[in-house]
Amino acid sequence: MDGTPLPRTFYDAPVEFVAPRLLGSVLVHTTVEGTVAVRLTEVEAYAGPRDPASHAYRGQTGRNAVMFGPPGHTYVYFTYGMHHCVNLVCGPAGTASGILLRAGEIIAGHDLAAARRPGASARDLARGPARLCKALAIARPENGLDVCDPDGPLRVLRGDPLVPTAVRSGPRVGVNGGKDTPWRFWIDGDPTVSAYRPHVPKRRPSTRP
DNA sequence: CTTCCGATATACT
DNA sequence: GTATATCGGAAGG
Numbered sequence: 001m002d003g004t005p006l007p008r009t010f011y012d013a014p015v016e017f018v019a020p021r022l023l024g025s026v027l028v029h030t031t032v033e034g035t036v037a038v039r040l041t042e043v044e045a046y047a048g049p050r051d052p053a054s055h056a057y058r059g060q061t062g063r064n065a066v067m068f069g070p071p072g073h074t075y076v077y078f079t080y081g082m083h084h085c086v087n088l089v090c091g092p093a094g095t096a097s098g099i100l101l102r103a104g105e106i107i108a109g110h111d112l113a114a115a116r117r118p119g120a121s122a123r124d125l126a127r128g129p130a131r132l133c134k135a136l137a138i139a140r141p142e143n144g145l146d147v148c149d150p151d152g153p154l155r156v157l158r159g160d161p162l163v164p165t166a167v168r169s170g171p172r173v174g175v176n177g178g179k180d181t182p183w184r185f186w187i188d189g190d191p192t193v194s195a196y197r198p199h200v201p202k203r204r205p206s207t208r209p
Numbered sequence: 210c211t212t213c214c215g216a217t218a219t220a221c222t
Numbered sequence: 223g224t225a226t227a228t229c230g231g232a233a234g235g
Binding site: 044046053054055077079080082083085087100102119128129130131172173174175176197199201202 | 229
């Protein structure tokens with residue numbers, strides 16, 4: 001990590017090209033409470049309107065609007081009525097592609113992250129997309145931020161190089177459409193990578209007594 | 210470790 | 223009305 005944000009040109013490429021190269025980089029969020037930094041160990045690529053698993057598959061809505069804007073910005077969404085998840089917008093403006101930040105290792109601000117995640121072990125602080133957001137205090141106000149701005153509150157810094165064999169890929173977690181597209185990327189053997197869960201449709205409440 | 214399940218905003222039928 | 227890019231707690235092994 002050299003303290004310099006990844007340049008916007010880094011994100012202005014096909015999302016499946018950018019995603020594995022994002023592993024090992026560092027997301028840093030500074031608030032009035034302090035600074036927490038996470039080294040990314042697991043991400044997923046979502047390719048806009050052509051990808052049935054993407055939030056942009058059915059076009060623009062109020063929620064996904066920033067996906068249709070320029071790269072290098074956050075797309076934060078609220079799901080299941082209680083969790084936030086964060087993406088980085090990729091590709092030229094209008095591509096509506098993004099990379100979901102699924103998990104990472106807290107490398108600075110451990111005490112603050114732990115205070116935001118009571119009861120969690122160090123390994124679990126950012127092990128999962130909603131857990132990562134909670135540990136870094138990423139929520140609606142962080143939607144649409146420019147992570148390339150060196151003076152902004154939320155930045156993505158270049159990480160130490162990985163050995164090429166360290167990156168693995170497989171199907172994305174919990175998605176129904178596009179389940180054969182291996183666009184989940186993670187650092188092999190890293191304990192902070194989240195557990196894989198296949199998509200499971202919820203059972204309807206029975207009307208039977 | 211595992212399975213089950215509830216919480217409930219947002220988008221869609 | 224139904225589905226979902228999730229999580230944490232309870233209960234079982």
